[in-house]
Amino acid sequence: MSSFFRLSAAIPARQALAGSVHSKSLIRFSSTTGYGKTFDKILIANRGEIACRVIRTAKKMGIKTVAIYSDADINSLHVRLADEAINVGPPATSKSYLNIPNIIGAIKQTGAQAVHPGYGFLSENSQFVHALDEIGAVFIGPNERAMAAMGDKIQSKIIAKEAKVTTIPGFNGVVENVDHAVKIANEIGYPVMIKASAGGGGKGMRIAWNDKEAREAFKISSSEALSSFGDSRLLVEKFIEDPRHIEIQLIGDQHGNTIYLPERECSIQRRNQKVIEEAPSVHIDIATRKAMGEQAVALAKNVGYYSAGTCEFLVDPKRNFYFLEMNTRLQVEHPITEYITGLDLVEQMIRVAAKQKLGILKFPFIMSHLCASSAHTAPLVKLARKEMQHALDTHPRFQSGKISTGFLAEEYPTGFKGHKLTPQSHRELLSVAGYIFARRDLRNRSWIDGGGSVSQGANKKSEWDLHISTGNGHYENVTVVKQGDTFVITAKGESVTVSANWALESPLINAKLVHDGADSSVVVQYLESLPLGFRLQHYGSKFDIQVRTKTQQDLSIHMKEREKLDLTRMILSPMPGSVVSISVKVDDVVSEGSELAVVEAMKMQNVIRAPRAGKIKKVNVQAGASVAGDEIMIEFYEDQVKK
Template sequence: MLGQLQFRSAAATAKALHGLSQAQRTQSAVAATACSAQRATGRRAVATSTDYGKTFDKILIANRGEIACRVIKTAKKMGIKTVAIYSEADANSLHVRLADEAVFVGPPPTSKSYLNIPNILGAIKQTGAQAVHPGYGFLSENSQFVKALDGVGATFIGPNESAMAAMGDKIQSKIIAHEAKVNTIPGFNGVVKDAEHAVEISRSIGYPVMIKASAGGGGKGMRIAWNDNEARDAFKISSSEALSSFGDDRLLVEKFVEDPRHIEIQLIGDKHGNVIYLPERECSIQRRNQKVIEEAPSVHIDEATRKAMGEQAVALAKNVGYYSAGTCEFLVDPKRNFYFLEMNTRLQVEHPITEYITGLDLVEQMIRVAANQKLNFKQSDVKIKGWAFESRVYAEDPEKYLPSIGTLNKYIEPKAIKDEIRCDSGIVEGSEISIYYDPLICKLCTHAPTRAEAITTMEKALDTYVIKGVTHNVPLLRDVYSHPRFQSGKISTAFLAEEYPKGFKGHKLTEESSEELVAISAVIHSLRDARKRGWVQGGGSFADNRVGTPVAKSDWSFFVGIGENATQKADVKKVSDGTYTVAIDGKAPVTVSNLEWVLESPIIHAHVKGAKGAARPVTMQYLETDASGYKLQHYGTKFSVRLQTPLQNQLSIHMKPKPKIDTTRMILAPMPGTVVSVAVKVGDLVAEGSELAVVEAMKMQNVLRAPRAGTIKGVYVKAGESVGGDEVMIEFAGDAAKTVKKSA
């Protein structure tokens, strides 16, 4: 195995950086020097790293992406050298550039690289790393990996093998929790044998039930079933996803608690018997059982409930001799009854918000615990400082929740402002989002004294987050934060399903947001028209290119519209530098003031005052110009704005609409990925709802079902083949087989 490994030194990393663009070099340099862990400010509630002694000289990070970068940053702060591992797909990734050394461990598939224990052990021996931080996912909860590290004399930065085996297994942990008198959800704690066994168990518990993987987490291998057919399907898909993601296809079945909140308690313990619980995180905003938005603390949890949950979590941890960072997850009903779900024996994705409200660096604590140091703070030292949110920014279609792949040809993270905004990412401009790994782009976090202020800061951060090259979920995130129900704190794990029952379709323009979009669109069109005619913007005014003197041009008239047609007449007048009035269809003018925009730059700042109310701050993104107008991002959603001169508007009525391509008889790939299976062949008669094929991407499987009864005319893919997004996979014959009934 060692012969397959490729070593990369810091010098080689520097050489790799040499070929990057200036933007990429700048982002890499910033990421390398800026510690994403919370800065030591006056708000720190516990001790800093200077209160401890020496730990390790060199650690290896057995992970990739943002979490690998996150661990590297704390290690650098502590004076520890780092070793990255990477697959062929990650050869030029940011975590490779940031580490002091890097070792190649295999091809892109995780089973051949990041889950390849022999190759990782070879990297440890080759580099002399004394300890290994697993991050989250991959091998972070694999007790066999811990045992293997013991065999080569490397310290695992996490819990011991026995505690991990006991609590990392959802089935075993529920048995232990029940015996320890921790509140648990009714369910079957044995191993589910097959699909029919899953149905039998589900009936005995009573629908609805949750069928989920015993190993792992991250929402993979989890399905809700409301009847027998859904239980059979859930068994099949969940076991397949679990095997693909964690190498373990065992499942458990438990009662699905309706209208719950997902609340978790962060633990930190040392090897000397000390275990402390930290304030809760709420993770109720989820899709496909995967968290999207988290916050700390929770509006639903009072001090008494927090104490009870924390003490049960600590008792459970002590019962198995647990140390390092770990998290007990609970479901909490509207009356604050709470039920233990599982224990994650690793660092959580959402750990930054706990760091924000406690002042702790959890990665640092894990390293120090692994080095046999005692925790240097007590339970009474832990205080809640303000409010924090985490937004998981994914490369995905926010309407269908399907992954997106591509190259980030433009990438600008929100500006980190002291203790208010934090971006944990593992990418830079030019990075590739591939089909092999989780589509997470960044964990965007904000912190403020109050929940309302933290929400406002997050809205501003999302409005200035520039991502081009892949479809992303910023539109959904932005819409959730501005949603009245979310702002009131009346949420549950069903929030997204209830508020967007037909999927997220983008921000629905209100009278105000429509007014903002039309007015600012009209103004930027006027500015671009001025430049086109020979004037340029400079210092907020227009000057003649030839002599540099102010010009008289101060008003414009054209037609504007959102979507297909430009139906509203807009009259724009310049009042002063940075201030304009826009009259739409002769109505009272809207005032756009304090305009900040350099022509063609991505961010537009302004204040908009309509006929009603005071001026309100607005931030938009200028995405691109197209043949008929512009694409602007407003409230996170992309809008096409159509602009026409009066003559163009008059002639447009004679334009014939483009013919639409009929795809109703075609089954298209919902995303780029790999075909797992094909269940039909040419000539088959299928019922509506029948399974046609399964496509997997980024460790998630999607079942494609027949939208109607019919005859299969063509099957154009095979199991194991790769498909692109919207690629035709299966085609129906033109005449539907109406006699085919839906299968039971």
């Protein structure tokens, strides 16, 4: 059975940038300041990791816990960890974790004094807060008024302006229809962002650069918003180009005290959803941090906000910042703030809910959000995190800090597996491949000639005539010449001198390259050996390097390659999901870029377009159907496909 899970993990940040963080701008907090008793028993209205997270803190504080579960989650970890557990309904979340009457019944049955909502589900539902107030139970979070005011993006922008918070230029009202959206977009000036007024998580958001894209963005965003939040209202605002996404963590009590904590940077995103979080940001200086924090506090005080909350901002390359929205809950990425402050945010939320006063970082950390489509892929999560970390750590833009929310889309348009080699990165990869082959060949020869001693016979060969493919099936003639401790690699008349202190058993190759008198450094990871080659990771992408000697190349013309399956006439589903719509039928003629279908996964709609012009031969799915990843959805006539 398929499932979805998200893993949050902290990994050390790039050390080269750690020195740019000013320790005097960071405050150290303590969560042990002699507080008194809070609650005897709390109920956690959630499941999974966040429920376990709240239970751990509650146990530390001596508070008994109540878990809720659906029929499908009876054996879940959070159920086993809690002191009590109550069934609240069948597997469908609308009938269990979103069922307010059933949860209210569980509170009454167990005598829980307070409720922690976690994140998601009812965590930002003001009606749930109202229902708790009516039975005298405490909501561990903000009050109903503040939550309702900040939960609506249109209303929150109006309130932010009243609090003198800098907002993105745009239309402060509800967009009536698609024509109204286009009219507003023209008045603001393209590019614009069309996005849902309710909810968050990157759903119901699209960028439009012209009228055609604005109409499409309105259609998809309103559909996503209705599906995700039950509210199809949209707003239109100016799109900030090359922005960084920075969020300020707030914590306030019910005595008028509100503080801001060091920021989290979440600029590395995919489809407007955060992938990597770093704290504190290397881009934000002391003055900007102070200004953003003060505006966030001003907004919170303007609506009487208390408990944990997050103000999200966009920051342009000149450090001008603009308020996006306020999340009135604990966020998935809260652990990274806890890492750098030593503050337990869940504990502070509980104490604030009990009407106690706030009591009040040294190394940057990075937090990654990883997703898997099947519970059986859990062993791959650790590997995925390693690959992501290596991809970022070796990328020049990430190393220099020159990133924006468009980083992944620009550098990895098809994911971490799909880095497109530039002439420079191709030359680097080819040079390192030639170096690796020569070093390995010298080692092998020294063992044969020297009877096991690596040092004997190592200099008997100094030239290699090779043919190397970087994974595209095309072989280039490459010569490698050993000159002392360096190797000169020549291809297409260009020479690169490679030097590296590489131990052959080490997976990382730190190489210094000299080309046309200019020095550069690259880090390449040796993953594994292959028949006639090896697999390398360069710029976070894997490349199957094939190396042939001159003799092997001469013999290759007599070897037939296995015929490959032709997928050029097939449209595959990019992910497991459900088909929202099919825009074509059999015998339709489509042009390149035409919309073929829309597939929804995790309430995000993905438009599938024709990769080239052609005539439709077969449509294998229909609207409302479920599709698996890589399932063949649409087929073209072979003789009609223009290659």
